[in-house]
Amino acid sequence: MEIIHLGGEHTVTGSCHLLQTNGLNILVDCGMSQGHDRVASMDAWPVKPSDIHYLFLTHAHLDHIGRVPELIEKGFNGEIIVTHGTKALLDPMLRDAMTFSDMDETRARGILSAIDDFSWGFEYNQSFFLKKGIGFKLGRAGHILGSCWVRFDIPNGSSVVFSGDLGAKDTPILPDPDIPDSCDLLVLESTYGDRLHEDRKQRIHRLGKLLTRALSDKGKIFIPAFALGRTQELIYEMDRLFSVPENRQMFPELNGKSPVPVFVDSPLGLEITKIYAGLSDYWDEETRNIHHKGDHPLDFDHLYGVKGYRDHLRLLEIPGPAIIIAGSGMCTGGRIVDHLKAGIDDPRNDILFVGYQSAGTPGRAMIRNSRKADGWVELDGQRFPIRAEVHTLTGYSAHADQKELLEWTKAIQPERIKLVHGEPEVQEILRNMLR
Numbered sequence: 179m180e181i182i183h184l185g186g187e188h189t190v191t192g193s194c195h196l197l198q199t200n201g202l203n204i205l206v207d208c209g210m211s212q213g214h215d216r217v218a219s220m221d222a223w224p225v226k227p228s229d230i231h232y233l234f235l236t237h238a239h240l241d242h243i244g245r246v247p248e249l250i251e252k253g254f255n256g257e258i259i260v261t262h263g264t265k266a267l268l269d270p271m272l273r274d275a276m277t278f279s280d281m282d283e284t285r286a287r288g289i290l291s292a293i294d295d296f297s298w299g300f301e302y303n304q305s306f307f308l309k310k311g312i313g314f315k316l317g318r319a320g321h322i323l324g325s326c327w328v329r330f331d332i333p334n335g336s337s338v339v340f341s342g343d344l345g346a347k348d349t350p351i352l353p354d355p356d357i358p359d360s361c362d363l364l365v366l367e368s369t370y371g372d373r374l375h376e377d378r379k380q381r382i383h384r385l386g387k388l389l390t391r392a393l394s395d396k397g398k399i400f401i402p403a404f405a406l407g408r409t410q411e412l413i414y415e416m417d418r419l420f421s422v423p424e425n426r427q428m429f430p431e432l433n434g435k436s437p438v439p440v441f442v443d444s445p446l447g448l449e450i451t452k453i454y455a456g457l458s459d460y461w462d463e464e465t466r467n468i469h470h471k472g473d474h475p476l477d478f479d480h481l482y483g484v485k486g487y488r489d490h491l492r493l494l495e496i497p498g499p500a501i502i503i504a505g506s507g508m509c510t511g512g513r514i515v516d517h518l519k520a521g522i523d524d525p526r527n528d529i530l531f532v533g534y535q536s537a538g539t540p541g542r543a544m545i546r547n548s549r550k551a552d553g554w555v556e557l558d559g560q561r562f563p564i565r566a567e568v569h570t571l572t573g574y575s576a577h578a579d580q581k582e583l584l585e586w587t588k589a590i591q592p593e594r595i596k597l598v599h600g601e602p603e604v605q606e607i608l609r610n611m612l613r
């Protein structure tokens with residue numbers, strides 16, 4: 179059994195790992211890189227896409243699936259193995275990515291239909307077999323809807339687990355990660371291997387406090403968020419802030435007679451929220467209980483979806499107070515960039531980061547430069563002064579923190595561990611902790 183990392187070994191984007199065993203080429207994820215991160219050119223891979231037998235996708239974030247269209251166009255015609263949740267998300271995520279890259283519509287449709295033909299949805303925690311007697315199992319990773327870790331059992335008795343992106347405990351909407359049986363090799367993500375997140379209760383309160391303060395001068399709050407995962411978590415937690423009596427009392431300014439409107443300015447975010455809302459079998463108990471009591475966990479009165487481009491343009495013009503959730507999560511493109519260009523120089527406005535910002539992205543630059551007097555950021559090739567206040571809520575990460583990575587690993591007791599999906603300095607810190 180040999181593993182070759184084709185992307186995402188020492189970076190947090192571009193995940194792609196090749197497992198070679200018993201004459202089979204098995205690819206785990208085929209993701210796009212962002213910011214400064216680089217991935218190997220497909221033409222320089224040790225195997226041709228047409229020689230890959232299986233493609234496992236751990237979840238539908240683009241840094242894990244973004245190069246699947248290229249893989250298909252370069253000749254891949256094996257099987258794509260995913261959970262049912264991921265299967266539902268592949269089409270909207272890749273359709274959006276291909277539109278974003280200006281791909282011709284007929285070509286994009288052809289790729290999507292090939293992906294639909296090649297891909298199979300599987301249940302969590304059941305054993306299945308590939309050719310040559312190789313067993314596999316997909317377990318809950320608690321990261322986003324449909325996310326999984328993958329375990330392979332090779333006929334010679336050895337075993338390997340790919341963690342994929344591992345979620346934090348108490349991630350809204352989703353159950354906690356499952357723990358695989360012990361294995362010979364654990365290929366472990368390490369995004370937040372150097373830090374600890376705030377707990378969820380503090381996080382909702384911090385969000386409530388921050389929204390209250392930021393809205394006191396009637397400005398807008400811009401929240402750059404991934405369409406998949408983070409947007410749904412934010413809607414869920416805002417629903418908690420606006421619906422739970424204890425929270426309503428604690429944050430009266432947010433719950434007055436005319437509550438502040440919350441806009442999801444993202445057609446993709448809205449489409450995915452619909453998929454999340456429809457797959458209640460995959461929710462955790464708490465979310466199902468909220469639903470049973472008659473409150474839809476992903477909706478509230480003053481939540482508005484902005485689909486059309488014309489409505490997006492109108493939203494740029496409206497005065498505050500308003501909360502605007504839009505992609506992309508790292509401000510590398512998408513509607514959030516228009517909002518920032520229109521409002522970043524207004525000190526009444528606030529920018530709230532709730533996700534990881536890769537090196538080289540405008541998001542990372544805004545966090546760094548907002549601490550300087552005269553800080554600026556480049557958006558669409560133009561410099562903008564940062565006068566809006568910039569905040570980060572790290573507790574929102576969809577990734578496990580150091581303590582959770584250590585606990586999960588300890589519960590598995592693997593013989594060996596290979597760290598991937600993290601920056602080198604972070605991996606060094608986690609490596610020492612694991613030792």
Ligand SMILES: [Zn+2]
Pocket residue numbers: 237239242321343
């Ligand atoms: Zn992810």
